[in-house]
Amino acid sequence: MAVLTGLREAAERLARARAARAVAVGGRGPDAGSATVWLLALAMLGTAVFAGTIAVGSVVAARHRAESAADLAALAAADRLLLDRDGGCARAAGIAAVQGAGLVSCAVDRSADAVEVVAEVEVRGLPARLPVGPARARARAGPVRAPVTGPEDAPEGGPGEAPGGAPSAAAGAAS
Incomplete structure (x- = not known):
């Protein structure tokens, strides 16, 4: 019995010492360590936001690559529009492939x-779990044509004068 009483007294002294130490450290007690849980939750939230930002950036970058490839392919096809039987579509497919893109369609409008x-x-x-399809872009190109102007379309007074015979600002700055 004396042994049990001694053990009980030792346990009570240990509990009092722990309580006194908790008060001396800052009064934390049994809640000590909750900051770790909050820090872990904040770190997980930050990681999720970072992963979402990277995913959106990947989609935007793919869209820009598709737009660039479509623009270059359309310009290449327009360059060969009147020279090749297919209207330059083979050239467009080659340019798109060099840009790392696939050519989905190539439509030639001979009237325009x-x-x-x-x-x-x-x-x-x-x-791999995100169901995002490929980024697509459309571009249209054709030959450059300058507007045809005749003498009746020219401004009054000649090239260095504004309508009404007064010198234009551009002509005055150039003199």
Whole structure:
């Protein structure tokens, strides 16, 4: 019995010492360590926001690559529009492939002397579970034509004068 009483007294002294130490450290008691849980939750939230930002950036970058590839492919096709039987679509497909894109469609409008292409680029850098399709872009190009102006379309007084015979600001600055 004396042994049990001694053990009980030792346990009570230990409990009092722990309580006194908790008060001396800052009065924390049994809640000590909750900051760790909050810090972990904040770190997980930060990681999720960072991953979302990276995913959005990957989609935007793929869209820009698709737009660039479509623009270049349309310009290449328009350059060969009147020279090639396919209206330059083979050239457009080659340019799109060099840019890392696939040519989805190439439509030649001979009446307007224009070519419209659609290019797509796979979105990379995302987790496999996100159902994001390829980024697509459309571009249209044709030959450049300057407007035809005759003498009746020219301003009064000649090239260095504004209508009414007064010198224009550009002509005055150049003199």
